[in-house]
Amino acid sequence: MDMESIKRGKSLTSSFLLASAFLMQMLTGIVGITVPIYAAELEASPLLLGFIGATGGLIYSFMPLVSGILSDKFKRKTFILTSTFLYCLSCVAYGIVEDPYMLIPIKALEWVSVALFWPSVEALLTEVSEVNIEETLRRFNLSWGSATIVGPMIGGSLISALGIRTPFIASSATSLILALLSVILIEEQLKGERLVEHSEVSSANGNNRVSIVGAVIEIILFSSIGGIIFNLFPAYAVNLGIPAYTVGLIMLINGLFRLIAFLETYKIEAKFGRHFMFLTGSLIMAFASALTAVGSTASMFAISFALFGFGAGVLYASSIATLLKDWGSKKGYAGGLFESLIGIGYFLGSLTGGFVSEYAPNAPYILGLFISLTVTIFQAVHKK
Structure with a gap:
């Protein structure tokens, strides 16, 4: 051929x-x-x-x-x-x-x-x-x-x-x-x-462990918060008196801003580096969680979910690139690990979010804020 x-x-x-x-x-x-x-x-x-x-x-x-x-x-x-x-x-x-x-x-x-x-x-x-x-x-x-x-x-x-x-x-x-x-x-x-x-790429694995650890943590972050907002927020918003169709529009805004992040992340990353994207994405998720925790209006939630979408998109794009690029020929393993981590985070976010919501309706978003800030501190301390 x-x-x-x-x-x-x-x-x-x-x-x-x-x-x-x-x-x-x-x-x-x-x-x-x-x-x-x-x-x-x-x-x-x-x-x-x-x-x-x-x-x-x-x-x-x-x-x-x-x-x-x-x-x-x-x-x-x-x-x-x-x-x-x-x-x-x-x-x-x-x-x-x-x-x-x-x-x-x-x-x-x-x-x-x-x-x-x-x-x-x-x-x-x-x-x-x-x-x-x-x-x-x-x-x-x-x-x-x-x-x-x-x-x-x-x-x-x-x-x-x-x-x-x-x-x-x-x-x-x-x-x-x-x-x-x-x-x-x-x-x-x-x-x-x-x-x-891919043999040349795989030989570099040892030099990228910090980056991979950072990516794994970010995957858990955006997927666990995703489990919280997608499973718990619709009912939370309706209980605040927001119509169901408005909740749908808020979710649509989330998806649109995630797409924008997918479009722009690698351009920004080329200038500032992947660690900057991890740190920025974590901060955005923290800010979005804080806004959701204190918010009660559709306009406030629209802003917070736009931030959720953009932050999650940034973290998704940078973390999947880290795993697939740094794992050489074992790209199936890298892709499988990436998807499984999303599943774990989504499952844990839904579970823990549902548990803490028994104490206060906005507690899941306070939990999201805590997780995001913890990851942000980790990224700041473990700069590659």
Whole structure:
């Protein structure tokens, strides 16, 4: 195979992976908003709704790491194919069950498929891309980040217009098409070629441990606060008298500012360095947490959630670049670790936030402030 054909194959694979990232995140958003509504129609209790949601978080706290490690040993294409096919099966299962308790194992299957998908996509994308890793990840982040905005909107529209089962039908069809296209469009290097190509990078691992530790802490920070604000804030805001549609707009603002961060982070990082981004992102998360803790109006929350979105976007972009760039040929492991840490942080944030909210409604955001300031101090002391 000549070099021109190899380049065309890499370009096609890269484009397909970016499109897949958008579509998979969009499907996750569609299904994510549909399952609780569907469960409520099946007369699931609030406790059962909590168990259904926690099942996904628990699976995602360890499964991405397992799949990432395995994807370094086997073909990543196989994991992408398997994940999209399993997602299709989970959506079909959602649409046919009548017992709300059956949603728990289906949620587990759904998130196993998601856990198989992201580490392999992240790793393979950095391997086949013809541009530097920061530009590759900028495109990747913009792809899935934009899908987080449109997914729930599409899901809600489908439910309103065509019924509660329609999102499951649409999602199963889309994921099946993705599975079939992945067989045709993904071209992947052999394992040995990957090792040779990235051997020089992997030899530098020993010099980047401080950076990696800092990245791990930042991942826990933005994901734990994400668990707090996405799971607890909507009810908190409604109890303050803010209409549900306004809460939706606040969440939309959060997503938009996260996209802005994805667009600008690597440009700023090129001038000031990654440590500056970690420190700045932590401070932004602290300020946003403080505003949310003392706020009571929609306008105040709009500002704080814009800051949450931008801060989380900065930390996400810088931390994923740190792990994928500094881990050499073990990019599946790095991607899996990244996603598992997000799952752990999200799970712990939801759990601890829910616990402290029993003492005061704004206590979760005070907790977020404390965590953010602690991480900020750590970054200031452990400057690379």
